Amino acid sequence: GQNIDQPTEMTATEGAIVQINCTYQTSGFNGLFWYQQHAGEAPTFLSYNVLDGLEEKGRFSSFLSRSKGYSYLLLKELQMKDSASYLCAVRGRSRANQAGTALIFGKGTTLSVSS
Amino acid sequence: SAVISQKPSRDICQRGTSLTIQCQVDSQVTMMFWYRQQPGQSLTLIATANQGSEATYESGFVIDKFPISRPNLTFSTLTVSNMSPEDSSIYLCSARTGVDTEAFFGQGTRLTVV
Numbered sequence: 001g002q003n004i005d006q007p008t009e010m011t012a013t014e015g016a017i018v019q020i021n022c023t024y025q026t027s028g029f030n031g032l033f034w035y036q037q038h039a040g041e042a043p044t045f046l047s048y049n050v051l052d053g054l055e056e057k058g059r060f061s062s063f064l065s066r067s068k069g070y071s072y073l074l075l076k077e078l079q080m081k082d083s084a085s086y087l088c089a090v091r092g093r094s095r096a097n098q099a100g101t102a103l104i105f106g107k108g109t110t111l112s113v114s115s
Numbered sequence: 116s117a118v119i120s121q122k123p124s125r126d127i128c129q130r131g132t133s134l135t136i137q138c139q140v141d142s143q144v145t146m147m148f149w150y151r152q153q154p155g156q157s158l159t160l161i162a163t164a165n166q167g168s169e170a171t172y173e174s175g176f177v178i179d180k181f182p183i184s185r186p187n188l189t190f191s192t193l194t195v196s197n198m199s200p201e202d203s204s205i206y207l208c209s210a211r212t213g214v215d216t217e218a219f220f221g222q223g224t225r226l227t228v229v
Contacts, residue, residue, distance in 0.1 A: 031215070033217060033218070041222070042207065042221060042222050042223055043220050044220075045217040045218070045219075050215065085157075087157055087158070089158075089218075094160065094173060095173055095174050096162065096163060096171040096172050096173045096174075097160075097163050097171060101146045101163065101211065101214065102146075102148050102160050102163055103160075103209075103218050104160060105150075105157045105158040105160075107156070107157045108156075108157040
């Protein structure tokens with residue numbers, strides 16, 4: 001089965017740095033994704049990690065440790081528009097998808113950025 | 116990348132009726148999926164839509180309640196059958212173009228059952 005944990009809510013101020021953690025247990029791990037979702041909108045892709053280490057993309061970075069079943073998303077120079085839900089998702093085998101092609105999502109972290 | 120068009124974008128339906136949601140992708144994709152997102156919650160995978168064969172459903176979802184079709188590589192439908200207020204949710208279509216690519220999402224169908 002799949003188990004993905006991330007904090008429910010976080011708050012931060014503009015210009016700050018925030019780290020959103022995600023721990024997972026899954027069979028057949030084949031990559032971890034981070035998505036951003038603003039209220040009322042579809043999720044949008046932020047980052048993908050399949051190997052251990054840090055992936056950097058502008059203000060956003062994501063880290064993966066496969067041995068620890070752990071990832072984090074780092075957001076720098078926070079802006080008000082970064083207020084959103086951040087979803088950690090893993091690609092792994094599920095009951096109905098033994099090929100592991102689907103993404104299984106955690107419950108999401110709601111980030112509130114204040115001025 | 117892939118652009119996904121999903122319709123209807125929203126609907127209000129009477130209990131006991133059925134609604135079919137359509138999902139069209141602008142490019143040929145190998146994998147399509149359907150998710151449900153209940154208010155204030157994250158995404159729950161309903162099923163994998165397989166082209167030319169039956170969809171495969173996750174625990175808690177059955178074909179009689181959520182029949183899915185995928186007649187070709189770019190189109191899929193999800194029907195929510197015999198609806199009850201508990202089915203009120205956002206239903207999202209998703210597609211992937213390769214095993215090491217991200218998933219793209221449609222804008223979702225916001226369903227309210229009264």
